[in-house]
Amino acid sequence: MLDLKEYKCLGEALRAALDRWPDEVCLIEADRDREKARLAYRQFKEAALPLARALQDAGFQSGTRAAIIMTNQSKWLISAYAIFFRGGVLVPVDYKLTPAEQIELLAHSKAEFLVVEYHAWKGIIQAPNFATLGARAVLVTEAPAGADLAGAKCWEDFRGTGEPVFVARERKDPACIVYSSGTAGRPKGCVLTHENYLEQCMAVTPIFPFSPGARYLSIIPTNHAIDFMGGFIMPFTGGGAVVHLRTLRPEFIRDAFTRYKITYMAVVPLILTNLQRGLRERFAELSPMKRRALNAVISINRALTHGRPRLGLSRALLKDVHQAFGGSLRALLVGGAFTEPATIAFFHDLGIPIYNGYGCTEACTAITLNDQKPFRPDTVGRPVRGMEIRTRDQDAEGIGEVIVRSKTVMSQYLDDPEMTAETIVDGWLLTGDLGRIDASGHLQLFGRRKNMIVTEEGKNIYPEDVESVFEGIAAKEYCVFAANFLWPARTMVGEQLVLVLHPESGEPVGEQTAASLAERNRRLLNYKRVSGFLIWDFDFPRTASLKIKRAELAEQIRQAVSREAVVPL
């Protein structure tokens, strides 16, 4: 591991890593079962420096913003390193957003350069708001020969000659602008500094150390803070390797575990429950006798590993299960959204070293992690090193809003001092999540105070971001809420959005309106859709500037109707 205290910025640390382990493998890229690339740190450097030089020749300077819209692959990390080498600020944009949403975030970030995969670029140039794209240079990867790139350049041809000049940044300078959510509403561009990343890396690597030979399977999109840390900064600063798959098909993920002897993998709850389902199906196929034998061994393993993980013992007891995970897995991290304790316990009982945690982009990923000493699936663990956490405004049961102070907390929301001031108060990040810290320092979560949801895929959805799709519906007014904001529930799973509709007076809401709502709802990406609508026959409370007073409206609804009044869409 590099001693990250010695470095001021990510570019410096990554540059040192490339020179420290020149012959170790840092990247493996496979398309299904076909290995496409395998790069040693030296080769990674040889691929990145001509790109950095070309950026330099194109006027890329310290602080220039450059966005990446790509699925997980080697060119993502090569481009990111070239950007950091030139002192740039990286804007990772979610490749799963619609092209129009991507263009909105690019405009908000004021990114001057864009690196984008060909299939995503095809969508962007056809988007209705394409004309608003402000990037002055676009580099397209994997474009077919002769493709019309609408003025963009081929990434593969964008190489400069000669040594590029390395541009160092200070610890407090911005390294990345990461959108934790928000497109049509109010984009939340978290400005994360070099210090935020270096400190986060130092906090987490003692628990998940990387060294040459350790391999991280990169499944969560690299634009997500978890994968950027676990699938780039952590392995690179430890001499480890990142394995990229160009698919999320479960059969190829399973194959990659054994093929590449994966050491670490981070997943979102959706993938974890899918893995759980697959294992359960395999267990169900066992004969009754073998099933009983397996259950007995699982019970023994559970009893022997409750106090602390004993990986060697678990691998010996449950050899077949561990072989299915490649036999080298040291940690399966689950994050991005809340995970059911029963799912975590399922893997723990099998001796699979599963680590859940709690974090947010605003705090540069992990705030707490379950160290399994002892195993506490009812909690999201204890604060990682350097993290102070408290709860404020506690109720009678000691449940309050989780607040965090550490060197990993972002500097600000981009160009939004008002929202920054509401979110970071006296140096404390207000998370909007409700929790309780027990006597042993473990954090338990009990729901949210803020009006938003997080999906099983780890996507933050704010109601304001989906409202525009309902513009023009036959109603006097409408707005969208998180159901658990209207009717507080002590849960962080199964969260849904609800459309509140105030019909024109005397106009009944008939099948036609419901069909129109359903049709509009389908225009949203599937994970952003509202689950139902609620008829509300009163005027919405509004400010002098006619903005809806959401908290006040929510209170009125809460007092008058229950969750059962929601009509499913």
Next chain:
Amino acid sequence: MTTIEKTTDEVLQLASAHFKVPRQQLRADDDFFKTLGINSLQALDLLTRLEQHFHIELPDYELQGVSDFRTLAERIQSRL
């Protein structure tokens, strides 16, 4: 030459068989996430099944932003 109508019909047949939903309940313009009650990973499973049937390779990104059977069939048709 396979027509888009035939491809769409085959997509609906395969989805019906794979997720055990009666064929008559599925229509080309249905939102398959909702009609089949599946998540995005299960949709990838369907993609694998469709690849085997049509003898083509469909990258994951072909499912990006697609949620109805007809559009999915169009993506397949363009690769036949």
